[in-house]
Amino acid sequence: MATLRKAPLPYDHLAVEQKWQHRWEADGLYRTPDDDPRPKWYALTMFPYPSGDLHIGHWFMYSAPDAYARYMRMRGYNVLFPMGFDSFGLPAENAAIRNQTPPGEWTYANIERMRRQFRSMGTVIDWEREIVTCDPSYYRWNQWLFLKLYEAGLAYRAEAPVNWCPGCQTVLANEQVLNGKCERSGDPVERREMEQWFFRITAYADQLLDFSGLIDWPEPIKLMQTNWIGRSEGVDVSFDISEYGLDVTEISTFTTRIDTVFGVTFLALAPEHPLVSRLATPERRADVEGYADASRRQTEIERLSTEREKTGVFTGAYAVNRLNGERVPILSADYVLLSYGSGAVMGVPAHDERDFEFAAKYGLDVRVVVAPPQWSPRDALDAAYVGREGTQVNSGEFDGLPAREGYEAIADKIEREGWGRRTVSYRMRDWLISRQRYWGAPIPILYCDGCGAVPVPEEELPVLLPEGVHFLPTGESPLKRHDAFVNAPCPACGGAARRETDTMDTFVDSSWYFLRYLSPDYDDAPVRDDHARKWLPVDQYMGGAEHAVMHLLYSRFFTKALRDVGVVELDEPFSRLFNQGMILSGHAKMSKSRGNVIAPDDYVRRFSADVVRLYLMFIGPWEQGGDWSDSGINGVARWVSRLWELCQRDPASLPAQGAADGALMRKTHQTIRRVLADIERFKMNTAISALMELSNELARAYDDGAASQAAWRDAVEKLLLLLAPLAPHLAEELWERTGRPYSVHQQPLPEWDAALAAEEEATLVVQVNGRPHQRPRRHQ
RNA sequence: GCCGAAGUGGCGGAAUGGCAGACGCGACGGUCUCAAAAACCGUUGGGGGCGACCCCGUGCCGGUUCGACUCCGGCCUUCGGCACCA
Numbered sequence A: 001m002a003t004l005r006k007a008p009l010p011y012d013h014l015a016v017e018q019k020w021q022h023r024w025e026a027d028g029l030y031r032t033p034d035d036d037p038r039p040k041w042y043a044l045t046m047f048p049y050p051s052g053d054l055h056i057g058h059w060f061m062y063s064a065p066d067a068y069a070r071y072m073r074m075r076g077y078n079v080l081f082p083m084g085f086d087s088f089g090l091p092a093e094n095a096a097i098r099n100q101t102p103p104g105e106w107t108y109a110n111i112e113r114m115r116r117q118f119r120s121m122g123t124v125i126d127w128e129r130e131i132v133t134c135d136p137s138y139y140r141w142n143q144w145l146f147l148k149l150y151e152a153g154l155a156y157r158a159e160a161p162v163n164w165c166p167g168c169q170t171v172l173a174n175e176q177v178l179n180g181k182c183e184r185s186g187d188p189v190e191r192r193e194m195e196q197w198f199f200r201i202t203a204y205a206d207q208l209l210d211f212s213g214l215i216d217w218p219e220p221i222k223l224m225q226t227n228w229i230g231r232s233e234g235v236d237v238s239f240d241i242s243e244y245g246l247d248v249t250e251i252s253t254f255t256t257r258i259d260t261v262f263g264v265t266f267l268a269l270a271p272e273h274p275l276v277s278r279l280a281t282p283e284r285r286a287d288v289e290g291y292a293d294a295s296r297r298q299t300e301i302e303r304l305s306t307e308r309e310k311t312g313v314f315t316g317a318y319a320v321n322r323l324n325g326e327r328v329p330i331l332s333a334d335y336v337l338l339s340y341g342s343g344a345v346m347g348v349p350a351h352d353e354r355d356f357e358f359a360a361k362y363g364l365d366v367r368v369v370v371a372p373p374q375w376s377p378r379d380a381l382d383a384a385y386v387g388r389e390g391t392q393v394n395s396g397e398f399d400g401l402p403a404r405e406g407y408e409a410i411a412d413k414i415e416r417e418g419w420g421r422r423t424v425s426y427r428m429r430d431w432l433i434s435r436q437r438y439w440g441a442p443i444p445i446l447y448c449d450g451c452g453a454v455p456v457p458e459e460e461l462p463v464l465l466p467e468g469v470h471f472l473p474t475g476e477s478p479l480k481r482h483d484a485f486v487n488a489p490c491p492a493c494g495g496a497a498r499r500e501t502d503t504m505d506t507f508v509d510s511s512w513y514f515l516r517y518l519s520p521d522y523d524d525a526p527v528r529d530d531h532a533r534k535w536l537p538v539d540q541y542m543g544g545a546e547h548a549v550m551h552l553l554y555s556r557f558f559t560k561a562l563r564d565v566g567v568v569e570l571d572e573p574f575s576r577l578f579n580q581g582m583i584l585s586g587h588a589k590m591s592k593s594r595g596n597v598i599a600p601d602d603y604v605r606r607f608s609a610d611v612v613r614l615y616l617m618f619i620g621p622w623e624q625g626g627d628w629s630d631s632g633i634n635g636v637a638r639w640v641s642r643l644w645e646l647c648q649r650d651p652a653s654l655p656a657q658g659a660a661d662g663a664l665m666r667k668t669h670q671t672i673r674r675v676l677a678d679i680e681r682f683k684m685n686t687a688i689s690a691l692m693e694l695s696n697e698l699a700r701a702y703d704d705g706a707a708s709q710a711a712w713r714d715a716v717e718k719l720l721l722l723l724a725p726l727a728p729h730l731a732e733e734l735w736e737r738t739g740r741p742y743s744v745h746q747q748p749l750p751e752w753d754a755a756l757a758a759e760e761e762a763t764l765v766v767q768v769n770g771r772p773h774q775r776p777r778r779h780q
Numbered sequence B: 001g002c003c004g005a006a007g008u009g010g011c012g013g014a015a016u017g018g019c020a021g022a023c024g025c026g027a028c029g030g031u032c033u034c035a036a037a038a039a040c041c042g043u044u045g046g047g048g049g050c051g052a053c054c055c056c057g058u059g060c061c062g063g064u065u066c067g068a069c070u071c072c073g074g075c076c077u078u079c080g081g082c083a084c085c086a
Helices: A013-027 A056-074 A090-099 A103-121 A136-151 A201-209 A219-229 A258-263 A274-279 A282-297 A300-304 A353-362 A403-417 A529-535 A551-564 A600-607 A609-618 A630-647 A661-680 A684-703 A709-723 A728-737
Strands: A040-045 A078-080 A155-165 A170-172 A190-199 A231-240 A250-255 A266-269 A312-321 A326-333 A344-347 A420-426 A445-448 A452-455 A487-489 A496-499 A538-544 A574-580 A583-585 A626-628
Touching (some): A040 A529, A056 A609, A056 A684, A090 A103, A136 A452, A170 A190, A201 A231, A231 A403, A250 A344, A258 A403, A282 A326, A312 A353, A600 A630, A609 A630, A684 A709
Parallel strands (some): A583 A626
Antiparallel strands (some): A231 A312, A266 A344, A445 A452
């Protein structure tokens, strides 16, 4: 901290801040009563993982929401602003493996430290409502909710190809794989065939695409969710393979371009498609199975690489295109994904870029069936024509129709003939929630040889995580080797059964945590009905955009699913959403290896929590993040020092009438208007700069003796009220020292008067040819 | 490749159709001091002029408008998301 300002603040900030923190807590100033008659406002910020320290990113993330919550309180709302810890997860387990400390011990020690650090911020958080997701009193309800979804058919177990992270020794949900790598550890993800638990989020795809229940969400987040869900309308059309005498007589394919079906020159099946090996002719079998094995062995990264040349292999079999009776070859190709549509594609090289590239490589025919404008039958295509504008050609009875009409006419015929039907496909997959790790909520299921998968009865919840387990360096879950945990009687038949040893994805915990704050100690349900009715939905949610398709989508799904099983009456969890940006240091992400980590505690000791908070908000618009600079925080400390001195000036020496009274009042009302509007929109940076301007003007007016005592007192009072949400300790201390009644945080916000805020004289700018001309002198 | 966001002084940023650069940082000059730090005062987009002032300037090229950082079209760069989704 070499460049930091050496002079401390002109007051003992540590003593002042502790004094008020204790007083507020002793008075229960920030308790949120459930029976308060004022209108409710549920403000929520994403809760942290208890990694050990409240770092500067947390301070950045919580300063603006705290100011916002305080602002809403002063606007007269009964504001709920709770906090908790998202405390299941891998770091605790990795720490346990490293030093053989139980994950719970490590986690709770971290939570304790972070609670202290949180308190040093001086937030408005109601700690009586704190929740800790790794606590049995919380995860009991996680398990209970799982059972509700299970009963409703929304939780199911299935064998499926899954993403396996070798580093984390567990499977991952699709959303948790980025570019073929584990979102957490960065290890390349492998494909495995495993029996796992899923939540049927796809059943809600259309509801999740409907954002009409939201009041104000960033458009980019809605768009990301829309793209992630990836709804496509198209047609399922089948091709005849009855000539092979199998029990399966047709292959179904999904297409969004049924207008191009007369251009089909091959069929491509995913290598894992069950029909591939059955259709392969004896002489092709070895090649086909070798190809399937090779694609199975590829990692996600290799398979997903778009630069890679498409590969495939001929099965030796043919399928009949029922629209024109043609026999087309069936190939197996790894650009076809088993998990999308039916895992089979009708190949139309003339009108699909991928099919075109594939056909070029394997010498397959290219037949134009949607003629581009200005196209002549003699023209060969040098690329696929994917436009929807064009005329049907080579398409039998549909020739001459515009392709858009051809699409409908062909779809009608297919439905009439029973060859297929219009349908919708989604990119989104069901949510894989099994994790092969210890530190999570156990999935409350038993396996019995006689009865199969049996849910743990509600009254036996929670299924407790056993303590005192031994961790192997491989990361393998100790639950698997824990006989006392695994062996349990079957609830159905009383015979010997084995417990599920997988735990739930920690995103399950955070999908409903906003409910538990409403009745954290309630024992009969995850949330009390009357409390849910009073407080929900969350009015303003705040947090990082990195959760666009994970936490935010999961929470929306959970809310709708819990509504449907009767737990809550709610369509959307979060009415308004605001995303903050990221705090950087030296224009780079903070990391230990870069050595650019900013430790907030050091700065708090030197400058006060208020200065750190003010600086983090002053650095720029909250949604854009910002770059930490030591000289920047010096500037805020300087301003706080000036404010301290300024607000305590003795007005006794001021006159009864001041020459600048009008100007001062105008500035005061303009400042109120600006600050209120800015905090509302999370533009804390401009709210603070407006206060700086007002304080500058106040200082000038005092020095010039141009303010009356009354105007001075009024302006200082409004300045302190506006400062209260942004610098709560400083405002409270100055409020007291200027003889005003405790507490500034129980005062209403000042109001502004449009007439008083209006400029008294307008400057008329004369423009000639659009340029200012003869700029008038400004009158002082 | 597709989708989205953003490009403004030395730096963080302000202004979303009306005097570009508020507020702050940094820098420079000054006051105080034996000296320095801190604090305080002043100057600070670039260029020109002794001066009142003048010219240029918001990533690039065009357009709309009396007037564009702001709206429209096309490009460039950076960041974020998705990435063979048929």
